[in-house]
Amino acid sequence: MRTFLAFVLICGSLLISTASYAEQKYNPYTGQWETTTRDSQLQYNPMNGSWKYLPPNSQPIYNPYAGDWDMGPKNSVQKYNPMNGNWQTTSPKAEMKYNPYGNSWSYEPPGYDLEYNPFDGQWEYPSW
Numbered sequence: 001m002r003t004f005l006a007f008v009l010i011c012g013s014l015l016i017s018t019a020s021y022a023e024q025k026y027n028p029y030t031g032q033w034e035t036t037t038r039d040s041q042l043q044y045n046p047m048n049g050s051w052k053y054l055p056p057n058s059q060p061i062y063n064p065y066a067g068d069w070d071m072g073p074k075n076s077v078q079k080y081n082p083m084n085g086n087w088q089t090t091s092p093k094a095e096m097k098y099n100p101y102g103n104s105w106s107y108e109p110p111g112y113d114l115e116y117n118p119f120d121g122q123w124e125y126p127s128w
Contacts, residue, residue, distance in 0.1 A: 022115045022126040023052050033119035038126045045071045063089050072128070079107050091128060099123060118126055 001015040024033045027042060029051035033124055044051050047060045047069030058071045063078050065087035070076075078087045079094065083105035094107035099114060101123035108125045 035115045035117045037125045
């Protein structure tokens, strides 16, 4: 009984901690639920015609290595991801993290952890 109670308390605290940081928001333009941070806003990228949840101060940023336009905060930088051979627009303090559920690597800002998206059944990092 003690073990079960400890398990319930640990799981509950994990759920509370992740629920306070990330959430799923519906994107009516794509018809998808996105895992994102609470302060993110639905924003339009006029350079490629896409909508995505991003930090409030995001703007189009040219990625010269990929030859396309990404969206991100003003201080965003491009970092090379040697695991997939792509350049990613991300936070200057972003760290390479592995997603064992998707078998993929990506740069993620410090403090971002995998979150389960129950709408598409995927584990993903919050969009920044």
